[in-house]
Amino acid sequence: MRVWSMWMVGMLAAAPARAADAPAPDAPAPEAPAPETPAAPVRVGARLLAQVVPEYPAEALADAVVGDVTVHVTVSPEGVVTDAVFASGGPDVLVPPALAAARALGFAPATRDGVPVVTRLAVSFHFEPPIEAPPLEDVAGSDELVVARARSVASHELHSVTTIGVEALDRAGGEDLGEALSDVPGVAVARGNSDVSKPIIRGQFERRLLVLFDGVRHESQKWGLDHATEIDPFAAGSIHVIKGAAGVRYGPDAIGGVVLVEPPPLRTEPGVGGRVQLVGVDNGLRAVGAARVDGVFAAVPELTWRVEGNYSRGAALRTPTYLLGNTGSEGWNLGATVGYTGAVTQLKVSYHHFDLQSGVCYCVQSGTPDDFLSQLDADAPLGADRWTQTYTIDRPSQAVTHDIALARVELALPGGADLKLTYAFQANLRQEYEPVRAAITGAQYDFTLRTHSLDATLDHAPVALGKLGELAGGVGLAGTFQENVYRGLPLIPNFRAFQFGVFGFERLAAGPVELEAGARYDHLSRAAYLTRSAFERSVARGTLAEADCAVSADAARCPAAYDAATASLGGIWHILPDRLEARLDLSSATRVPNADELDMNGSAPTSPVYALGDPSLGTETTWGATPTLGLRLPALEAEVSTYVNVIDDYVYFAPEIRADGTPVVDVTIEGAFPRFSFRPVDAVFYGVDGGFTVGPDAPVGLTVQGAIVRAVDTATNAPLVMTPADRVQAALRFAPPDVGPFADLFAEASGLYVFEQTRVADGAELAPPPDGYLLLGAAVGARIPLGARSLKVGIEANNLLNARYRDYTSLLRYYADEPGREVRLRLGLDF
Amino acid sequence: MRAPLLSVLALLVACGDTTNPEEVNAEEVITTVALSFSPASGGDARTFAWADPENDGTPVVDPIVLADAETYTLGVSFLNELEAPAEDITEEVDAESDQHQVFFTGTAVEGPATGDNADAVVTQSYEDTDVNGFPVGLSNTVATLGVGGGTFVVTLRHLPPENDAAVKTGTLAEGVAVDGLDGLPGETDAMVEFALTVE
Incomplete structure (x- = not known):
């Protein structure tokens, strides 16, 4: 059509x-x-x-x-x-x-x-x-x-883009954002010590990824490996995963990729509609309920509104052989949106609240390195036989909230240009509770991050250039003011930062070829506010010079400023239009170090390491090339994407090793901790990911996907830690004709094999990487039309064989197996 | 132009808590383990400390020197010297003695947590119990066995209940003798090593 x-x-x-x-x-x-x-x-x-x-x-x-x-x-x-x-x-x-x-x-x-x-x-x-x-x-x-x-995003991006649509999101109902993205080739999942996860794209963690919710950069304490992305997947109508450095448009820290979480379109016809979803999960005895109602009043058809919310509660998860004590969780989300469509203006105001409390597995021994090392080889965590499958959340635990309020104006300017202005305020509170004496109340780690952002983009009307084709493009401004307040055991400093960026890009569409060039400049001014004792620790260590800070009786203000330039050049060649296309992106991006990379100084709550930042770290610069080839035929769809990112002064977080090969340790009253530090190394990340689907719309279809990531310190040729292992997955889908009241029937069998990570540097691992593992899954689903409404039902089973396994990029791997078989029953009613 | 604009913006949106970093929750920290050996034969108590008052990983550790052929009452106390005046954590440990226990290990000692130790120059035995009758270790008897030396490791273990079930039992020290400290439930609040000499 x-x-x-x-x-x-x-x-x-x-x-x-x-x-x-x-x-x-x-x-x-x-x-x-x-x-x-x-x-x-x-x-x-x-x-x-x-x-x-x-x-x-x-x-x-x-x-x-x-x-x-x-x-x-x-x-x-x-x-x-x-x-x-x-x-x-x-x-x-x-x-x-x-x-x-x-x-x-x-x-x-x-x-x-x-x-x-x-x-x-x-x-x-x-x-x-x-x-x-x-x-x-x-x-x-x-x-x-x-x-x-x-x-669409997928068609104009110079990178490989995977879109997770309504159907896939339905199937992922009740999972968190990281899990919902886990089927995208090139995306791995970093699991924490509780029932949370976060995405890893092409070997890059959230520090070098961007997640945008409704076009606004998600701001949180994203450096923490066990800090899940605070976005409610039920609020998404589609999720686009852009793989590769996309710094010009989205910001210079988009090294690994960008995740665009887009809310469903707002209703435009008068009336009320919506959906209700219920999910039950056997592992963790979890229940989830979600509802969304959209409406337009006939009297005011220009105005559209949405109210949405959900609640979930789960008990402790179960591995094939024991319970993961204290991994219960409780979360809820609320959102409200109002939109207005006028003659030349579109307005949108929305507010979303995210709330999650999750227990951290009792198995995490945050005590001494001796405690840690001694349990590495244990068949089951100490005390696992005592744990019960309760919904009660005990210490250690995390309590996290994220609030985002945004206001957007879109104006159609005379001459065909479009102006878009977005203001957003985000507040992220994170409280981490350690097991403490009963006399002590409150959180031991308490983070508050407040972010104001103002973004403006101006897209000019397409300009016809005769035989040359057509030129489209625009310019943008991005400004951010951010404050971080930390209270708790020594870890990271307070800071206040101003950042602004200006960017522009132009695209020339000439026959089967589209070429795009873009450039961006960012400036960041940030002042860290350290307690006097933290300041003195840094000075004693030689990483802060007294002259660089303004010191008062009980605090020090240490300012720093950074400039960063980003540029990209690329194109799409429609070799066979709509059938075969090649994309190429060549880009360079410069990332400013985060406050934690500079000033972290303390023992992380869920890792038995002493983490040390380096205030003298500078910017890191990525030089990347990302070629992608896509084929789309009625009977076969395929895409393969490769990438090379050479990163100068890559900020690397890894154990400090002495010249004689022994690890550096920091002695505290709780014992001696191996020291992990942030330090610049020259690195290269490269790899390939992609897959094919045979019979995408046939009654029987087969999808095969795989991903390989390599990350190396180019000075020593040593592999970098926490690089996801190679993986391959396949899914066989059967879509029979309608039977009785059931439409859109499908049954799917799937398998994921993750290889053992064999590329590890000597002395760089706290524990040897776990073995490879195979997980099998199965799913069935159908839709039952009920007049104008429809009821969707489905059963999804993961880890069907109840395999015992540990994953290299999961923090839990040091302490316990991953959860075992999980069967989810989902029901959805669209009305 | 930019600086005044930014300051106006800062005034509008900034809160004062950012610029006033606080040291908080330091009450959980133990900076100092103090040992007081009171001789049964009378005389002044001998006191030794493992102290890192700035909590910066640069402890000062007193060597323990005891007299031969003497029996001491060993009192153990835990301090947070980041607070001024120093906070005595011992009271909290005592109040929650059913969730805490002090263990004594090292080459110089023979006691419930070590089992037989031919090299020992002192013996240790618990002199206090919690509400359940289980040993605590804030008060102990230490007797010297002969001239010599070795290490004396003092470990305070926090044993909070899991799923509302107590994890502290009456035989944890005997378990340490077999499986080491790593086999204990709970978490280590303090683990410090002294050099101990009997003269």
């Missing part, structure tokens, strides 16, 4: 290959690849009969909104669209007309051995304001229908 405006028709002259590629209207669908055996069924895809031109929304006229919306439609054996679900794209104003048009489409049904069967198709609509003539449409009746020029 192609719906093109006159403008798009104009593009055809410049891109004859693409026009030729587009099947003619009413063309019969190409058949599936010829069956290899006579017994194999012959499948013919659905063919579009009734074309529908989506109505260009009147409210978008003044803004001259341009966009693409992809809708997943289910076509019944009668050829009728029985379901249309928003998949991706936008802006929001274009979604309702796209859904309406999709529902009105008429098809000749797909057949299997000549018998009509139900199918699911992706249909994309391109919206342009009608100028001289009504939009022209073009139709292709294959199983996959895509416009020639989609404008």
